[in-house]
Amino acid sequence: MEIFGIPTQALFGQLLIGLINGSFYALLSLGLAVIFGLLNIINFTHGAQYMMGAFCAYFLLTKLGIGYWWALAIAPLAVGTIGMVIERLMLARLYKLDHLYGLLLTFGLALIIQGLFRNEYGTSGIPYALPQELSGGRNLGFMFLPNYRAWVILASIVVCLATWFVIEKTRLGAYLRAATENPQLVQAFGINVPRMITLTYGFGVALAAFAGVMAAPIYQVNPLMGADLIIVVFAVVVIGGMGSIMGSIVTGFALGLIEGLTKVFYPEASNTVIFIIMAIVLMIKPAGLFGTQR
Amino acid sequence: MSAVHELAPDAASRAEGLAHQRIATAVMVAFFALAPLVAYPVFLMKVMCFALFACAFNLLIGYGGLLSFGHAMFLGTAGYASAHAAKVWGFPPEFAILFGTACSALLGLVTGLLAIRRQGIYFAMITLALAQMVYFFYLQAPFTGGEDGIQAVPRGKLFGLLDLNSVWAMYALVFAVFVGGFLLIHRAVHSPFGQVLKAIRENEARALSLGYDVNRYKLLAYVLSATLAGLAGATKVLVFELASLTDVHWTMSGEVVLMVLLGGLGTVFGPVVGALIIIAMENYLAQIGSWVTVVQGVIFVICVLTFRRGVIGELGRLIGKPL
């Protein structure tokens, strides 16, 4: 059986791969959406923080002999902590201003971080081995699925849904959302709003670092690995609806699928398709697919 | 975009503000007229091209409150169009520039009709999306030569008389284009059209209720900005004798935002100073090799944390008059 000249079997394979890439988009855009939703800052350092996560995994392995599984926990904590320091020292001064300033500051930070890593490690990347437990793969009949890729989908879905649950369904999440609507009021309830915001930023950054560790074994660990990603991920957030948690998750996966199909039918356009979709969505639904216009 | 209002403390309109602005304009014109005696002319030409580009961008955000994140498409479109016209069709330089500028104006009209229906960050994202599509078009279109670009664009003879291969003739042309474009923007801002634009920026609903066709004014500002950005792009192509993908890439759209913010958003002279600083950084920091981007990053961070109004904005505050 064929669809548009492509055997159905092959199409399944391509869709599955699209879903895997979608997992990365979802993780990254989720972090960006959390930060934008609660801090009103467009975090242009996100790509650099994703890269730092991957590098952190590499350092842990080569300098301390700590493997992939621990890195999955330690790298987000470490990079998240650095993120919180940045938030306290710099971003905290910008909340009352236009988001342009947050964008400019984080853009500058991304230049610095990427520049420093590049000066130290060059641009051809550093190898990071697949964890033993996940090497190999299985034949699904229509394609060979490496075990690691299956793990990426699984881990991404679990983390995304857990984040959504915490923010939308728990008391802590309710405080967070309330604090963005009316910080004074929440403060009056005896909640330390600035600390909550710092932790939120740290969490968003930790998500980026987590994605970075996930990416380390399959992409090159490279100082520039996040440089071009930010604009795509940002588009995902806009399509999903700025600040909508579920929106960014669903859109992340969906765009992975669409991009996967584009890679079969018109591969040259696979980096552009996301922007075409963004333009169409914004024409029809200005606040994004899942957003509400504030 | 009430926030942009805060950024652009009513720039430059009241009558008493105008006298010192005339002086400042004269100083700027004199600077660019005399600078080539000491500084390298090609560097200054590049600064003027980008200054005009930044001014065009500033017209849209500083006075119209619209943040475009796709302005590179106008710079690049005019560049490719004029390069192709001059090289393949053998247009003389004045027509090549005009043709390129007209192409950008047309692109501005088409994209503007789509984009101005949205506001704030959504406007920015639509312009980004459109610019990415335009980028893709130029990447695919055979006449642009892919990443090799259109090379060896002939400068030709202006009006069939002035040989632009002479540095001074080229400088004079770029100088004239820049000053002309600058004064045109200045004029537009202080015209009734500019006043309405500002009224829309301050309070769109009120302007609408006063009977202004808000969208038409916005579209006009957008097309004007696109046209002038195109003028800058077409001129730049003649200066460097090449058109390349760098000019349509999204990082170029980002760079112009940085120039305007660094110089002072919504100020008259900010974009010029911002362009001067950024281009000088690119040019002179190049000697320190791989540290360029790090130093750029540090400067942006310091700028945002300490002098947010931009160089000219802070200066204007210091002397108590808008610049």
Place this chain on the structure above:
Amino acid sequence: MFFKPSCFAAVSLAFAASLAQAQISDGVVKIGVLSDMSSLYSDIGGGGSVVAARMAIADFPAKGMKVELVSADHLNKPDVGSSIARQWYDVDKVDVIVDVPTSSIALAISQITREKGKAFLVSGAATSDLTGKACSPNTIHWTYDTWMLANGTGNAIVKTGGDSWYFITADYAFGLALERDTEAVVLKHGGKVLGKVRHPLNAQDFSSFLLQAQASKAKIIGLANAGGDTTNSIKQAAEFGIVKGGQSLAGMLVFLSDIHGLGLDKAQGLIFTETFYWDLNDQTRAFAKRFAAANSGKYPTMVQAGVYSAITHYLKAVQAGKTDDGTKVIAKMKELPTDDPLFGKGTVRADGRKLHPAYLVEVKKPSESKGPYDYYKIRATIPADQAFRPLNEGGCPLVK
């Protein structure tokens, strides 16, 4: 050749000692290394090219001639590169620009160099147009080009039975040129091309393209891309079991630094063409050791070695011709045979193409590698007269 190289060089040096200064502008030969120090290609050329240039100047027995070195980062932007080049020529009295990765920038600077009558030695850029339709009497293309890569790798693989191909191509002029040239070679030797897919630059994920290549059942998957795109393709091909499934990868444009970044377990068995490898002979080994000591342990790529070799020959020609006038020096460089420790003996052709042998290399298995950067096995040496595009096929106007 008109002269025996060694004899000619000795004579010219003897004369140069006394007369060199006469025609040299402001008494200084100023060399500018313009490279990508901060983005995609900074490991291929970048700071390493500056190190190589410094070594070439230090190693050259310059008598009565002052040589200075400047360097800059073109940020991979054509307008930045071209304004630095103009400023160097017009204001800073630079006599020759060296390296310049990225074809668009190299083409622009070749044009400027010609206008200003200076000299331009390309090591980092790949496009064979530099000695084809865009050739210039002021430019020499030193190290490699797309035609040579395609020819060397394509030829060797088809001859050893790899007769069906699938291309994964970067949708960029250099990718398309590599694909076009390789396809021509494959077809010429009786092979066939089963399909091709073009991906955007910096695509990160190649699994989709690799699956398409896998489905084609081609014996050889040709990677007509560069840098991170190539390394990610190779890495992911290993992950998806493509090499284990019996298909082989052929890199069209691969550098030593890419292999270092991949690690041998991922890169092993990869076949491609280079014009320089540090472990060729005692001289190259000695150079690599000194180079690595000055370049934080990183070994030289062929681009960096090319910078060394090009500057050495340039200085030789300046001394022999007693002038640093760009057009004259380039003419002299074409006249003199080249000889340096890295590329051995060679010549510069009328169209500006430097000729030297090319090496078809295969990446070693981890078990075969005995030390740092011990990565390649030399499978074949392609002699200088066969490695590059024949003079009459390039369409260079200087040749007619």
